[in-house]
Amino acid sequence: MLLALLLPLHGTPAWSADAGASPDKGMDSGAGMVVPAAFPGTGTPAPIRFLLSFDDGPSAAGSGNPTVNILEKLAHNRWQDGIKAIFFTQTRAWNGGNTDVGRQLIKREHEDGHLVAFHSATMFHANHRFMSTKTLDASLERGVADLTSTTGVAPTLVRPPFWAYDAETLELYHKHGMQMLLTDLNANDGKVYGINFSWHKRANMLKHLAETRKRWAAGSMPAVDGSTPVVVTFHDVNTYTSRHIEEYLEILLDVARELEMPVAAKPFYDERAELERAAMAATVRDAQAKPALPGLWNWLWQ
Numbered sequence: 522m523l524l525a526l527l528l529p530l531h532g533t534p535a536w537s538a539d540a541g542a543s544p545d546k547g548m549d550s551g552a553g554m555v556v557p558a559a560f561p562g563t564g565t566p567a568p569i570r571f572l573l574s575f576d577d578g579p580s581a582a583g584s585g586n587p588t589v590n591i592l593e594k595l596a597h598n599r600w601q602d603g604i605k606a607i608f609f610t611q612t613r614a615w616n617g618g619n620t621d622v623g624r625q626l627i628k629r630e631h632e633d634g635h636l637v638a639f640h641s642a643t644m645f646h647a648n649h650r651f652m653s654t655k656t657l658d659a660s661l662e663r664g665v666a667d668l669t670s671t672t673g674v675a676p677t678l679v680r681p682p683f684w685a686y687d688a689e690t691l692e693l694y695h696k697h698g699m700q701m702l703l704t705d706l707n708a709n710d711g712k713v714y715g716i717n718f719s720w721h722k723r724a725n726m727l728k729h730l731a732e733t734r735k736r737w738a739a740g741s742m743p744a745v746d747g748s749t750p751v752v753v754t755f756h757d758v759n760t761y762t763s764r765h766i767e768e769y770l771e772i773l774l775d776v777a778r779e780l781e782m783p784v785a786a787k788p789f790y791d792e793r794a795e796l797e798r799a800a801m802a803a804t805v806r807d808a809q810a811k812p813a814l815p816g817l818w819n820w821l822w823q
């Protein structure tokens with residue numbers, strides 16, 4: 522971690538302070554209310570359904586491309602074929618979205634039935650809160666135009682780099698037709714200086730889902746189409762993640778079982794429109810909401 526502190530990969534690591542939490546406050550800080558209760562007081566909450574999302578891609582690697590591997594594994598794996606996910610893409614990344622390989626992969630993500638969304642339209646993974654209004658406005662316009670020309674559809678969802686947002690960034694996202702989706706679970710698989718493996722994948726997911734369970738049991742998470750979406754974040758540029766995605770899926774199912782959380786008959790989303798409805802219900806629309814972020818300390822690097 523010290524090494525990580527000293528050698529930022531994606532520009533300056535930024536403290537996403539707007540989450541309203543600090544490491545010493547722990548995961549219980551804040552109300553953790555993402556959205557108002559959809560069905561308060563109606564008894565058992567709807568079973569959970571994992572909404573998979575992938576940040577920072579696509580990769581432009583010519584061989585062993587991790588984004589390609591993720592797409593193949595989502596289509597065919599041991600747990601559920603035809604999984605559809607959200608890809609929060611970086612359209613101008615010098616080593617990804619802004620290359621021919623990258624643009625082809627964004628197109629493929631859309632054609633394969635996934636939901637392509639926006640993460641950044643700068644050469645590097647830049648913090649939106651550090652940009653002037655004018656710069657961010659132009660950046661969002663560029664990103665929306667990039668994705669619209671590549672997929673034929675304007676993005677409806679955005680996830681801020683470093684999870685850093687404030688009232689102004691949120692307002693600009695809305696101005697450009699996008700709602701902001703954060704996450705319930707985080708694989709903490711952001712690519713960190715060559716240390717791209719996770720030591721405690723299962724323990725980490727268990728911890729984050731246990732936190733989510735409190736909100737789920739309290740009826741404070743939205744139910745959509747009969748399920749409670751639980752947003753999970755990975756990084757498709759991470760070759761470790763791409764090689765272990767089936768294991769991650771197994772871990773999700775396993776920790777849900779351990780926490781006695783019923784899972785939908787199809788545990789993962791498999792239809793884009795339904796995926797988008799679920800994601801929309803989980804978006805943060807108000808800068809004052811300040812949801813608790815899972816494993817915030819680790820989020821610094823992503």
Ligand SMILES: [Zn+2]
Pocket residue numbers: 576577640646681682683823
């Ligand atoms: Zn990112």
